[in-house]
Amino acid sequence: MKNINATLRTKETPEQKKPILRLAEISFAYPGQPAILEQISLTVCKNDFLVISGPNGSGKTTLLKIILGLLKAQKGTAQIGGGLPPKPVIGYLPQKAHINSGFPATVWEVLTLAARQRKNKAQAWETMVRVGLLTKKDALLGTLSGGQLQRVFLARALLNKPEIIILDEPANNLDNRGKQELYQLLAALHQEGLTIIAVTHDLAALRPYASRLLLMANKKVTEIPPEKWKVV
Amino acid sequence: MTKMPEILQYEFMQKAFIVGLFVGVLCPTIGMFLVLRRLSMVGDTLSHVSLTGVLLGLLWNISPLPFALFFSLLTAFLLEKLRMIYKNYAEISLAIIMSAGLGLAVILMGIANTSDTGLSSLLFGSILTLTNQDLLIITVLAFFSLLLLWGYYREFFFLTFDEEGARLAGIPVERFNYLLLFLTAMVIALGLKIVGALLISSLLTVPVAAALLLSRSFRQTMLWSVCFGLASVVIGLTSSFYFDLAPGGTIVLTSVIILLVVLLSTKVYDFFSKKEVKSTDER
Numbered sequence: 001m002k003n004i005n006a007t008l009r010t011k012e013t014p015e016q017k018k019p020i021l022r023l024a025e026i027s028f029a030y031p032g033q034p035a036i037l038e039q040i041s042l043t044v045c046k047n048d049f050l051v052i053s054g055p056n057g058s059g060k061t062t063l064l065k066i067i068l069g070l071l072k073a074q075k076g077t078a079q080i081g082g083g084l085p086p087k088p089v090i091g092y093l094p095q096k097a098h099i100n101s102g103f104p105a106t107v108w109e110v111l112t113l114a115a116r117q118r119k120n121k122a123q124a125w126e127t128m129v130r131v132g133l134l135t136k137k138d139a140l141l142g143t144l145s146g147g148q149l150q151r152v153f154l155a156r157a158l159l160n161k162p163e164i165i166i167l168d169e170p171a172n173n174l175d176n177r178g179k180q181e182l183y184q185l186l187a188a189l190h191q192e193g194l195t196i197i198a199v200t201h202d203l204a205a206l207r208p209y210a211s212r213l214l215l216m217a218n219k220k221v222t223e224i225p226p227e228k229w230k231v232v
Numbered sequence: 233m234t235k236m237p238e239i240l241q242y243e244f245m246q247k248a249f250i251v252g253l254f255v256g257v258l259c260p261t262i263g264m265f266l267v268l269r270r271l272s273m274v275g276d277t278l279s280h281v282s283l284t285g286v287l288l289g290l291l292w293n294i295s296p297l298p299f300a301l302f303f304s305l306l307t308a309f310l311l312e313k314l315r316m317i318y319k320n321y322a323e324i325s326l327a328i329i330m331s332a333g334l335g336l337a338v339i340l341m342g343i344a345n346t347s348d349t350g351l352s353s354l355l356f357g358s359i360l361t362l363t364n365q366d367l368l369i370i371t372v373l374a375f376f377s378l379l380l381l382w383g384y385y386r387e388f389f390f391l392t393f394d395e396e397g398a399r400l401a402g403i404p405v406e407r408f409n410y411l412l413l414f415l416t417a418m419v420i421a422l423g424l425k426i427v428g429a430l431l432i433s434s435l436l437t438v439p440v441a442a443a444l445l446l447s448r449s450f451r452q453t454m455l456w457s458v459c460f461g462l463a464s465v466v467i468g469l470t471s472s473f474y475f476d477l478a479p480g481g482t483i484v485l486t487s488v489i490i491l492l493v494v495l496l497s498t499k500v501y502d503f504f505s506k507k508e509v510k511s512t513d514e515r
Contacts, residue, residue: 068400069400070396070399070400092397092400094394094396094397099393099394100268100393103268103392103393103450104268104444104447104449104450104453105389105393105449105450106448106449106450109389109449109450109451110393113385113386113389113390113393113450114389114390114393114394114397114398115390115401138448138449140447140448140449156397
């Protein structure tokens with residue numbers, strides 16, 4: 001597992017080290033509540049596989065939502081891409097809990113209708129093959145296993161050929177096999193050049209695939225240098 | 233030349249069927265998005281408030297349909313505003329508006345001094361009260377609603393499936409939430425005359441509930457909902473004509489009977505398919 005990280009780091013080129021996301025002095029508080037994030041600064045470079053972990057309520061999902069533009073920070077700036085249009089496309093895999101798994105729709109319908117692009121069937125087909133869902137094309141969401149469902153949402157996040165994908169607890173409700181399959185797929189996507197930002201509680205299992213590790217606690221983020229990863 | 237069936241020889245029945253067919257298609261289509269977003273009760277609230285509009289129309293001797301429509305649309309707008317205030321208790325906004333609407337309707341009923349027949353036709357529907365002007369308004373609005381649903385099918389699907397994802401994809405979520413409520417308000421006002429204020433909202437949910445039992449895909453669920461909605465309206469109106477019953481009651485009861493038949497059939501099918509699997513296993 002250690003080798004994977006080593007290989008990825010040696011493969012880095014100046015082009016890949018180009019910053020793709022910059023957060024500067026971000027502070028955020030939900031209305032009527034104390035600040036959850038304070039002066040967070042973070043730079044993510046192209047092809048980083050950034051894993052963010054931390055205790056419940058430390059602001060991990062809030063940080064992701066600020067990056068995605070779903071929440072606006074009270075202080076600081078979040079800059080995606082070089083600051084000039086076009087902005088890089090971001091794919092998002094939300095926490096499964098927000099989505100009704102019994103929704104009466106097939107995998108194909110979700111990928112062709114609940115997607116950013118209108119009616120790009122060829123791309124939906126290609127993505128389905130990529131995540132190994134082709135045999136489940138006409139299956140209802142309610143009949144899928146946790147792992148397959150997570151693949152559907154990952155496929156949706158990948159549909160528009162994003163440069164960055166943001167994953168919120170991607171291993172939620174997955175058994176060990178499902179987790180391993182998902183992580184290996186992420187590792188393969190990373191090798192193909194995708195920038196990945198993942199928030200997880202399952203640090204031990206995702207760590208071997210990561211290129212950077214961040215811990216969130218007490219309203220701050222701390223980057224853990226690779227030599228100390230074992231201690232975390 | 234084949235003779236037209238007796239029921240279709242009467243002009244009032246022709247009008248009732250035209251309106252019924254529009255309502256039979258529109259109610260379950262819009263209802264599907266409401267049910268899947270757990271907003272089934274929105275229909276009840278809107279229909280109770282639209283009653284106030286109808287009564288105001290009667291009181292001022294003006295066609296009640298535009299009034300019902302105006303009140304439903306106003307309610308839809310207020311509902312969304314209240315939903316934003318009570319973010320964690322969405323149903324409170326329904327309770328508040330329904331109480332206000334019904335309270336006002338009860339007072340207006342007293343002032344308008346509506347006859348018993350007038351009142352029951354408002355509450356339970358009537359096939360005799362449709363005017364040519366109503367028919368024109370209903371046809372135009374129904375076509376407009378169908379066009380909107382057709383054009384924004386993907387947006388409504390996305391919003392129903394995953395509101396946050398839709399927002400991220402750049403869909404103006406608030407605008408579409410209003411649009412869905414406005415369409416609901418519109419279809420309620422359209423169906424008010426033949427199905428009645430108390431029962432119109434059932435057509436938004438019962439055919440969808442039956443279709444969900446058969447669903448193999450979203451599109452199929454929607455098609456089944458529309459089939460069940462249309463069957464309920466056609467059978468309901470026909471039995472209302474022949475047995476001299478309130479059409480609202482016969483339409484809604486037909487939809488409930490369809491639901492029960494579907495429920496029973498799926499149970500029987502499941503029972504026999506399990507038995508078949510068991511006997512194959514034993515072999």
